[in-house]
Amino acid sequence: MPSQLTRLLRGNRDLSTFLICAAVSFVLLALPPGAKEVTGRALSGAVLGPFKRVAALAIEAAGVREENAALRRIAAELMNERNALIEHRQENARLRELLRVLVTFPEEERFELLPARVTAMPGGRVVERIEIDRGTEHGVRTGMAVVTPEGLVGKIVTVYPSRSLVEPLANASSAASVVTERSRVRGVLRPRYHAVSELTTWEIDYVPARSDIEPGDRISTSGLGGVLPAGLSVGEVTSVEDGPLTMSVGVELHVDFSKLEHVFVITGTRSGPRARTEEEERLLREIGGLSEERGG
Amino acid sequence: MRIGTYAALAFVAVVLDATVAPEIEILGARPDLLVLVVAYGSLALGSRPATIAGLVMGLIADAEMPEYLGLHAFSLAVVGFLSAGIWDHLVRSNVFVQCAVLLVATLLHDSVYYLVYYRNHLDMYVRFLARYGLLGALYTAALGVLVFGLARARGWRSISGGFTG
Numbered sequence: 001m002p003s004q005l006t007r008l009l010r011g012n013r014d015l016s017t018f019l020i021c022a023a024v025s026f027v028l029l030a031l032p033p034g035a036k037e038v039t040g041r042a043l044s045g046a047v048l049g050p051f052k053r054v055a056a057l058a059i060e061a062a063g064v065r066e067e068n069a070a071l072r073r074i075a076a077e078l079m080n081e082r083n084a085l086i087e088h089r090q091e092n093a094r095l096r097e098l099l100r101v102l103v104t105f106p107e108e109e110r111f112e113l114l115p116a117r118v119t120a121m122p123g124g125r126v127v128e129r130i131e132i133d134r135g136t137e138h139g140v141r142t143g144m145a146v147v148t149p150e151g152l153v154g155k156i157v158t159v160y161p162s163r164s165l166v167e168p169l170a171n172a173s174s175a176a177s178v179v180t181e182r183s184r185v186r187g188v189l190r191p192r193y194h195a196v197s198e199l200t201t202w203e204i205d206y207v208p209a210r211s212d213i214e215p216g217d218r219i220s221t222s223g224l225g226g227v228l229p230a231g232l233s234v235g236e237v238t239s240v241e242d243g244p245l246t247m248s249v250g251v252e253l254h255v256d257f258s259k260l261e262h263v264f265v266i267t268g269t270r271s272g273p274r275a276r277t278e279e280e281e282r283l284l285r286e287i288g289g290l291s292e293e294r295g296g
Numbered sequence: 297m298r299i300g301t302y303a304a305l306a307f308v309a310v311v312l313d314a315t316v317a318p319e320i321e322i323l324g325a326r327p328d329l330l331v332l333v334v335a336y337g338s339l340a341l342g343s344r345p346a347t348i349a350g351l352v353m354g355l356i357a358d359a360e361m362p363e364y365l366g367l368h369a370f371s372l373a374v375v376g377f378l379s380a381g382i383w384d385h386l387v388r389s390n391v392f393v394q395c396a397v398l399l400v401a402t403l404l405h406d407s408v409y410y411l412v413y414y415r416n417h418l419d420m421y422v423r424f425l426a427r428y429g430l431l432g433a434l435y436t437a438a439l440g441v442l443v444f445g446l447a448r449a450r451g452w453r454s455i456s457g458g459f460t461g
Contacts, residue, residue: 029364039359
């Protein structure tokens, strides 16, 4: 029998090789656990160790790149959201202020006010026109005065169905009949554009010499001419120079045209003070509370 | 193909199997590069080189999990020995034949290996083979057809259409 097996193995080298390999495998499988551990660690460390370390580094580097790209995307999204939030917060503050003004505006006791948003300000260094998002559909008509809580902005000169153009006081051709609130001296407010300095200043023309006007006097519309209603705040006297026939009166307007965002169109007058609605009272309380919180 | 080239190929396969293969898993199944190389060795060089390569490659693979040192070596040696016998009775150049042999070789390897591994939990053994074994075998077979095609294009071995059985 052994001789037959020997002959078989000698005749079949493939089978012999396989049996030897199988025997080696079984011997290894039969090793004590400690010996297997030592052998395995030595073999793995010597043969695969360096390659596994390199592969781990490569995989980690690829992961870092992907993570980096994902983080960049998230950072960009968060930045956009942050900018949007800031924009919304600022708009919220503006609208709250507008709301507060709308229900506490002193002119509102006398006038019907239509809130409007400034959508464009065509013109170069001097604001020629102001476009607002209210038109005939909202009851706007040519000649209506446009104001802000700070004072007079101008008057409506062109009306479209859903938008209108305002001629501001800053426009070179604009003129408004004004009066000093303290001494009731009248004149015509006109802009003066200084080509050299590229600045626009405002002066009151046709003020008789030796009139009672002092720097600091408040200026408002006189109501003469029938276009602008009387009593709209305009600005403040900054300089006074007496001349032989007329005085040169410099005025600083209360409205900063470069920062206009929301305005009111005076669409009509009231016969008496308007009572606030419950909703307005509630809004006022809310705004007041928020203001106190911010202040606190 | 020379023995030296085959040894280098086997070494590369061992390294890739330990480093890259886990990264190309599909549905939890990964290609068995060692079976692939052993099966190719049995086709290109015959039974003995493939069996010895299976033993050596299996030992290195076992080193990763020393508790079963020798088990991979045995199962790959079985694959090397038996697949050489299978090739001798088939049309080697046929892609479908190559694919089928690789499929059977991988299943054979997994059957032997996991029979010992799950020797006390035969239900798990069956579930594992059904869930991962078959999928892994298909994956290996598909990859193997590509590798065999590449090998033929490189001229490592003219896998002629001989029916040598």
